[in-house]
Amino acid sequence: MSVESAAPSRSNPRRAPAKPGSQSALRQSNEQRIVQALATGGPQTQAELARQTGLSTATVSNIVRGMSRSGTVTTSPTTSSGRRALSVALNDDGSVAVGIDIGRRHLRVVLAGPDYRVLGEEAIALKAGHTAAEGLDAAAELLDRLLAEQGIPRSSVLGAGIGIPGPIDRRSGTVVQGAILPEWVGINILETFGKRLGIPVFIDNDANLGALAQVTWGPHSSVENLIFVKVGSGIGAGLILNGSLYYGNVGITGELGHMTINEHGLICRCGNRGCLETVASTSTMISLLQRTTDRPLMAPDIVRLALRGDTATLRVIDDAGLAIGRAVAHVANLINPELIVLGGSLTDLGDILLDPVRRGLLRHAVPVVGESTTVCMGSLGERAEALGGAAVVLSQPSSILG
Template identity: 70%
Template sequence: MKRRSRNPGSQTALRQLNRQRIIDTLLGSGPSTQAEISRSTGLSTATVSNIVKNMAAKGLVFTSPTTSSGRRAVSVTFNGNGAIAVGIDFGRSHVRVVLANLSYQVVAERAVPLPLGHHASESIKAAADLLARLLAEADLPRSAIVGAGAGIPGPIDRRTGTVVQGAILPEWVGIHLLDRLEKVLEVPVYADNDANLGALAEVTWGQYGSVSNLMFLKIGSGIGAGLILNGAPYYGHVGVTGEIGHATINEHGPICRCGNRGCLETVASTATMIELLGRGSAEPLTVGDIVSRALAKDSATLRVIDDAGLAVGRAIGNVANLINPEIIVVGGPLAGLGAILLDPIRRGLLRHAVPVVGESTTLAMSSLGDRAEALGAASLVFAQQGISRR
């Protein structure tokens, strides 16, 4: 969720837009004089001078005297590490932290496991410890941080900033995530659902920057979808969107954790796969075991994945009929399965979508792996600072 909104017609928004134009010029052309920036952006020299002065004060650029066409000038050099965004992915059994710079490069990254059923205070402390460790390893001052983005596997009510019922982390329900994180991290914090951040990552860090209508489907312990519609993240009325894991697949099926029967999660989540395939096993089964067994062509594992994929395809077919996305990207811990998972999903999609919609919708596996949500969280910070690739 956003910490604060911006009026797109305000002077602040205009300054952010102009700053973005200058950053884009420096990223594309390298060190440039203020006069060259003015010609490239169409901004007046006075406007460029004022914005550059402000950026230099914040450590975003370096300036130095130079000559151009025999005249004294000011050379401006972009400082890639002058502003660092922190991306945090809180999972059911892990927390991952990345540090990213304005050039959309990962400066440092680390993840640690967490026990199932962990409380918010435990994982927030783990994130804070990771952040301190990464800053030290990268030799970066805390003052370089412009904000932190955080994602959790569950819905957040954007009106109140609280985690609502239905989260994979039930111990987090009811807490005000922003306040808790800001108190510990001591930086501005922006939070969102992990699937929403996965979608944002695909259009900022991934290969789909030119796509205006994209759906990111995360299949894990829960199943959620993030939507990019008309080039912007879609949040609906209160922020609870993309809860595709609770689409009814079998109205007489097992009870879901949400209280309904036969939800997609009861058929296709990794938790369900582990339960089905782990029966009679002496050792606890992991998602990694499912992936390795499937790649080894284990027949029982392939059948479970095929059933799950068909159910997922049916659910996204209904969504595709509503929003007609250009591409649906599948992410989460099963991404390593590739076509083994994508093929049954595609069959389900084509069976349940209107033919022209199913045939024109691209289905792909995410190339960002288990980093997508943390990278999206870092992108969220830059977007709130008026700095974006889109």
């Protein structure tokens, strides 16, 4: 059994990530295009893959040979197009990757095959303030139930990628100060989960996994530079730079929620003043709206009230969106992304949230950056982080999964 901090790559599911900007990184990015094409379109000839991915036939042929040797794909002769060709398919060997997303009030587990098909999925509610032991027990029980329902033996499980809503020190696999789950701070999640689940475990920040999901499971596999912003009880970002997740020095990146928006604002849970989370998280929105009703509100109520046209809710969302747009503008000025994807529990708001985010971006970004950056809602909904966890497992070398 092994436990590792996650270092997912968008590339060959059996190869370790390469240094961004290198020839290996370019090859891995091209491999991921082929994986995505096969995952969405099924078996195809190399000529069809070349047309779909925009790669040359020679490049596709070279990459497919390597992927075939590693066991990522299988090839077989075909005459379906009227002439003899080589059909390429993702190799489904019966193994299963597990993605686990643990939030302040929710738990989601996803099972996925090596062909990137979702085999099973379930989400349950967790009580706020749950301990790491309680969250772990719930995850283990839900995983066992899903495996039993799908008739999948534990021996077929490759490993589990686990997303946590807070900064993870990649050197130790420990949740550090400032997490949405304060009861988890200082606990070595790698060791604890690895022993409890009995399978290889990979740990990462949930926003990083959400970003990975957008370019692995979502429609953005060809995007090389992307910011994924998860808006929930906290606000975090995952950064895809030159085709790879960016981790920085010790893995604590994308803490967008702790960017100062108002230096005279409220004290944040991180100890700073006026952080983005104090003006734009769902917790803040609920706190503001709670003054208008005696009924306890939850994040889904924000969506319900907004879609109903509630004036106070629309104003709260507009203010939050402008603040988020301002924050991502500062990041966009630094990295010049092609795409900014919003995820989390408010994706059903659509343009109600997107419009103020776009206005904030255009107001605070360098004009050419703001105008050339697309802002959209994620298409994977609240399952993105769990899908990203499964993608982490599928990206690991077989020697690690061993």
